[in-house]
Amino acid sequence: MKEEITLETFNHLVELAALELSKEEAEYIRKELNNQLTSIHQLQAIQIDDSILPTSHGIPYTSEMSPPIREDKFIPFEEPDNILSQAPELEDRYIVVPDIPHTDLE
């Protein structure tokens, strides 16, 4: 079978997705991705009239059923420390992270 997602493409995606994978995981996932693509390729055979535009939702949102836009008002969360306490590492209510490497933008 033709491998649409080559090892090179795969490794690039993994880097962009910020995932560290074991060798076994990487092999299984790449195989399944290529299998899924064979199913997705069924779509290529469908002839679609240009008048058919992409849709991001099934149901149409008419003005009658769309909720009114909320006032742009700041509502503080009542227990912010319950949110902060979920952070894996906290110091004086700041979330601690390791070094952020400096990179020059191209």
Add this chain to the structure above:
Amino acid sequence: MELCDFPAHKLSKMIHNREISAQEILDSTLTRIEKVDGRPGSTKPYTQTSEDKEKVHAFITLLADDARKRAQEIDKSIKEGDEPGLLAGIPYTVKDIFCVKNTPSTAASKILANFVSPYTATPAKRLQNAGGILLGKVNLDEFTYGSSNESSAFLPFPRNPWNPDHVTGGSSGGSAAAVAAGEGALSLGTDTAGSIRQPAAFCGVTGLKPTYGRVSRYGLIAFGSSLDCPGPIAKNVTDVAMMLKVIAGADPHDSTAVNLPVDDYLQNLENNIRGMRIGLSPDYFRITFFDTDKEELIEAPINDEIKDIVYKAAGRLAEMGVDIIEDIPMPHNRYGIPVYFVISRVEAASNLHRYDGVKYGYRTPDQVKELKELYRKSRGQGFGLQPKLRILMGMYVSASQYSEQYYEKALRVRRLIRQDFEEIFDQNGKYKLDALLAPTTPTTAFKIGNIYGDSVLMQYSDQLTVAANHAGVPALSIPAGIDKKGLPIGIQFIGQDFSEGKLLQIGRAFEIATETDQWRSLKPLVLKNF
């Protein structure tokens, strides 16, 4: 029959008539859980025991003490003369994909195993405000990504109460199994491609995927944001109607929750359905899938027993004066899965970028030098195989060089799928249907281990349910028979936008017509001693 086996609307009536207390219902339910559920799902290293294979394992987090306190409060308030809420004293479970304040809200993933939500999802809050008693959070496929519950990071995963060697279906497997086994009369689930209907069908219970936007998604840990629908799973149609009435409606926290009044689904539930037009489509009696070994597209009829049950159901409806219209074309149904492989993955990848080991959830215990390494390790160790697969596929098909070929094409085919439904429900069109009747699933519950691992075949078990999610339309799955192996068969009614009331009427009429059918007296295997 024990109290925990009563449907919610009967319990509600008994509570309102002051015949029983919330505590009595709860005691019965907790006793049942103790007898049938076995150990709850956990991320600790897991070794299967023979006892594990006979239990349901619906729960991840059982909140027995909180539930007892809540039942006391409800009973006290009723004693003091307060008018009980619609769900007063009714025990329910919540799929662990919803945030509920001060409870672990895990998505059945290691990456959220230690997350305790600081707030409560809108539909869960509404169940609570109606007087319901939260029993706990139930298991699912990791992040809802599956159709069998075998992908949960919390083991043991749930087993089918009708035969524990078989899967519950998914992703709301814990929800459907809990309702089937008397572990809470109601459960809040979600349906992105069939995740309420397919497990409901596999476990012999009733499940509704509401119209997209009918129920708020606020507090639902997102998967496919344009497809996700929270909805009820219950023992029967009346219970589903009651639960939908409670959870549906606009929500200032979700701008996609529509601003339309909620029908009184209970009021008109037993209206006559004579004269309604219900369709059957040949496109719902076959599945088309890509065989990855043979590298070819295979078209196969669905299981004969299921087909017969659907036609029998049509016959019963015809006896009630319903017009059954055959040969309804749904030509784009077969593209539901490939379209879903693209759209749901793009949305999933986008929704999963937030898990980074920084703000909440799992952080790698390994020493790391810099932030990116922290991301890679935390995500690599925290996510299971399914989320990783979906992130990578979503990124691939939406990458700028492939987006037109895949993502945009899928969004256009999605419109064609929607148009199939618009045409059949158009009241000025050719078919003028009130509903489409179809099997919920191509097979009954499959054996544990039979499909898991083959991500393509697993996805195809949603082929008969997914089109309703693409189109946004509502669909109700109800039990309609039992196959030769003793496993439940589900049928679904699919309707036009916001026609939940009508679907529930049809479902209820079918229940009444089949009330004394022999199959209705059969019970799940795990309940054989009760």
